[in-house]
Amino acid sequence: MSASAPGRLLSVLLLLQSRGRVSARGIAEELGVSVRTAYRDLGRLQDAGVPVYAEPGRGGGYRLLDGYRTRLTGMNEGEARALLFTGLPGPAADLGLAAEVTAARLKLLAALPAGLREQAARSAETFHLDAPGWYREPEQTPFLSLFADAVLGRCAVDVRYRRWRAPQEVRRRLRPYGLVLKSGVWYVVAAGKTADAGKDRAATYRVAQVLDAEVTEERFDRPADFDLGAYWAAYLDDFRTRRYTGTATVRLSPRGRLRLPDNVAPEVVRAVESTATAVGADGWVEAVIPTESTGHACGELLRLGTDVEVVAPAELRTAMSDTVAALARTYGVGRLPV
Structure with missing residues (x-):
């Protein structure tokens, strides 16, 4: 699936900057669009004032004028992370990244050529995410930002957790692999020993059900073959199977x-x-x-x-x-x- 038009133009610009010379077909294959769309995007970059020119002949393609560089600099680590959530102001605030999102967005807009800046601004003004479902208040998740830091820092977390079956209150040491936002509800996917399994395994915990949490000194490595998206899809399938009896x-x-x-x-x-x-x-x-x-x-x-x-x-x-x-x-x- 291709990105939105403003986002795709930025991708084309960064691709030209990093590769030096790229054909329209190469751009199309890299971004998953048609060759016609690639030509159109190159034209839009030129219209926006970006010095893109074509080199004809065998081995030719498109490149930027020598010395031209985008000015995507000056971002600190927190702001770079926040770019993952620039289109999601609600979740970014939940994760404690509201200020970083604002700063990153302003720097990104300032770095773009005028034509692209206007397109990006229009795009941002026409999209809004309201994740929670109807007829319920957003859940209180005071430990969400703690888990976000633990996921990124690969830190184990000691928790006191309330679950639906007895004993309802349990203590766990979790090694968080990732966070999932589902219909306005935050979940942490983490490995940890459970009483029924007796060994570490990945499991899903509702962040709002965490009664207490503390980051530990223990560090861990997430399994190289762990795929958060694939895990969540399998979890949902299993949940549906177990749900209806x-x-x-x-x-x-x-x-x-x-x-x-x-x-x-x-x-x-x-x-x-x-x-x-x-x-x-x-x-x-x-x-x-x-x-x-x-x-x-x-x-x-x-x-x-x-x-x-x-x-x-x-x-x-x-x-x-x-x-x-x-x-x-x-x-x-x-x-x-x-």
Whole structure:
């Protein structure tokens, strides 16, 4: 996938600066764009005042005028790191890099030729990231910047952590490999000994569940073959497999099917779409959906009210009936709070 136009032009400029002479085809292959796009980008650099010229003939290509250099200098280590998050002001602030992001962006803009500077500024003004999901406040993560420093410095961290199963509060020494932001929630992927495994293994910890953390003197090397993106993809696949432990057969009205995406997980919506069969002339369908537990499924399906009916299993149908009966008793005619 190619970069945005302003970012790609900067890549072309730095490529010319570092290679000396590059063909349009070489630029296209390096940046994953078409040769036509490479020619267009070279023209845009010339229009922006960058002294790019062509050398014809065998072994020719494009190069910068001798002595021309971009002025991407003066950045300290923290500002260089912050460049990874220049398009993500919210996460950068979470990681304690807000000031570095501002400084790096100003230096980057000042170093660009006037034409590119205007394009980059327009691009920055038309993109905003708001990571947290709807209907919830952002999580409090007081130890996030500590983990960010530990990841970069390869430092082990002693933590006190709250988990969902007993014993709920545990202590661990973690060797953090990386941080992941998922739907506004920060996770740290770290190696550490666990009671059930008895040996070091990579695991995922929710940063908001860390009750206390302290960086230690221990240093470690992350495994050379560890890929954070690949690990996270595998973790999500495993989570989905472990999440759903059963199935239920339900009947849905046409309105119920329309309301599904706003009330249940995408996996449930896809299951309805793939298994739905008509059960009457009024548009109702019957489908098989995955379930986490009886209690969880009952809570989710009750959101659909009379637009859903549980056919099976019996324990889920009973749970729905009991809950509705309890609600009827609570809100019965003539009953008012004392």
